[in-house]
Amino acid sequence: MTSAGEYDLEPDPPIRSSNHAIGVIGAGAIMADQHLAAYAYAGFPVIAIASRTPSHAAEVASRYGIETVHDTPSDLIADERIEILDIAFPPDQQPALIRAALAAPHIRGILAQKPLALTLDEAIALRDEAEAAGKILSVNQNMRYDQSIRSLKQLLDRGALGTPVFAAIDMHAVPHWQTFLEEYDRLTIANMGVHHLDALRYLFGDPEEITTAARADPRTRFAHTDGIAASIIRFPGGLLATTREDVWGGPRQDGYDDDFFISWRVEGTDGVAKGTIGWPNGQPSTITFNSVTETGGRWVAPTWQTHWFPHAFAGVMEQVQHAVETGSAPALTVADNVRTMATVEASYLSLAEKRTVRLDEFPL
Incomplete structure (x- = not known):
């Protein structure tokens, strides 16, 4: 096996900053x-936790040695020791928590879950309110920190593949849908496709x-409405x-040997x-590449030991830590x-109107 470093790839970012106190809202699986x-x-x-169910928060606090369990998310946001708020809550309830944190003088950075809100208008409003408050608001688009996607980005940025012509992301895996999603009118694109659309934007603009x-x-x-979905996306330059x-x-029944993959x-x-994303099978993600300029036309497959889940979440929080530390904008x-x-x-909109939709139809 060949390490990623031998091909000048950095699958995991360095931990530059790690000293700012975190309070977390949510005690579910994620x-x-x-x-x-x-x-x-x-x-x-991580110094404090709160959840919709205090007993769940207490269980998680015991598991990780978190010193304070607050009865409510509001109580946690009011805890003046907290510098960074990390939210893992249903998206219909997340905006209110973000707004409360924006109004709390001691909270310097907020890490929100994707989707940021249930509508684009609400997301735009939160963006503008965070800017007006002078607060760091970052969104946990963690597929950008998957080791294979990071390595691919580095290859693209240094021109190892030349000009990109075609790209594809293909998922065949059953997620564990959270029960709160049953109340919404959007499912797969908003909760799984958002990873892939964001990764493509990260890679290609x-x-x-x-x-x-x-x-x-x-x-x-x-x-x-959107269970199984497929999209075709065009970028500038063709x-x-x-x-x-x-x-x-595939079928869901006892004894059926699935072949889940991304x-x-x-x-x-x-x-x-x-490459592959390791989440469905608990393995590290992979990359294999062939470059006429870097590998002489040979296929190579650098490796690493870390995983998308959970290790990518370290990179996501680190970029908030570093933004708070330096006063700079976060990566996300x-x-x-x-x-x-x-x-x-x-x-x-394309799905509803059965047509191709241009992104400039949405003034931002």
């Missing part, structure tokens, strides 16, 4: 098994247009990209890179996330 596991790994100080089709997922028992979010993935591929004028700005939200909104 917080308990991912955020807090990554923060323990990176050495970030803002798209020009998107065309989306979808059907219901026969496994999902609550009402929804790059064509596709995404597929198949949350069916894969990606980018083809350029000077090379090709392809709310302004940039609004542009991802616009891409999601364009995808739903």
